[in-house]
Amino acid sequence: MKRHRGRGGEGLGYRDEDPRADRWHGALWMRVPTARGKGRARLGGVHALRQRQCMQHLRCQICGEETFGRSDERYLWLVAGSELLREGEESWSPPVHDSCAAEAVRYCPHLRKSHVATLVDTPRFWGVAGLVYDLQTLEPLPGDSEDGLMHISFADPLLRWTIAARVVVTLHGCTPVDLDDLVVAGV
Numbered sequence: 001m002k003r004h005r006g007r008g009g010e011g012l013g014y015r016d017e018d019p020r021a022d023r024w025h026g027a028l029w030m031r032v033p034t035a036r037g038k039g040r041a042r043l044g045g046v047h048a049l050r051q052r053q054c055m056q057h058l059r060c061q062i063c064g065e066e067t068f069g070r071s072d073e074r075y076l077w078l079v080a081g082s083e084l085l086r087e088g089e090e091s092w093s094p095p096v097h098d099s100c101a102a103e104a105v106r107y108c109p110h111l112r113k114s115h116v117a118t119l120v121d122t123p124r125f126w127g128v129a130g131l132v133y134d135l136q137t138l139e140p141l142p143g144d145s146e147d148g149l150m151h152i153s154f155a156d157p158l159l160r161w162t163i164a165a166r167v168v169v170t171l172h173g174c175t176p177v178d179l180d181d182l183v184v185a186g187v
């Protein structure tokens with residue numbers, strides 16, 4: 001890793017950077033699932049490039065196929081826990097198909113315990129979750145979330161000093177739904 005000067009000024013870069021694989025929306029992408037050193041990210045098995053490819057094309061996080069084409073032109077989000085998604089909520093978990101969501105809830109004990117399903121009118125690409133590096137020392141700074149990552153918007157000047165591990169979208173037009181109703185209705 002090195003200091004790099006590109007469009008928009010100075011930032012982080014790889015010595016042997018491949019612009020297609022290593023950069024997206026101006027953000028430098030993490031090459032391995034976990035980063036070494038201080039501020040170590042706990043990525044919980046989420047592979048940085050695969051998550052990006054999935055989210056970039058709004059593919060289903062269960063089966064990997066595209067989620068376009070619902071008759072109501074919306075997207076289904078499934079998250080563990082009981083808290084409803086807020087309008088404009090930031091999320092790094094990709095959408096799911098109705099049938100894949102039903103299957104995930106059946107087989108994943110974590111989701112079976114509690115989950116919230118939400119129909120989303122518009123997911124917007126907002127920024128990344130990643131490790132932010134100190135401009136002077138080039139050491140990673142501690143993250144502000146439990147996975148050790150910081151959420152940085154595409155407009156934030158710190159994006160140039162971030163190694164991104166996940167694409168973050170904001171969710172707009174959120175309607176909570178009961179998964180059973182959805183699967184029965186076959187929307």
Ligand SMILES: [Zn+2]
Nearest residue numbers: 060063097100
């Ligand atoms: Zn699916």
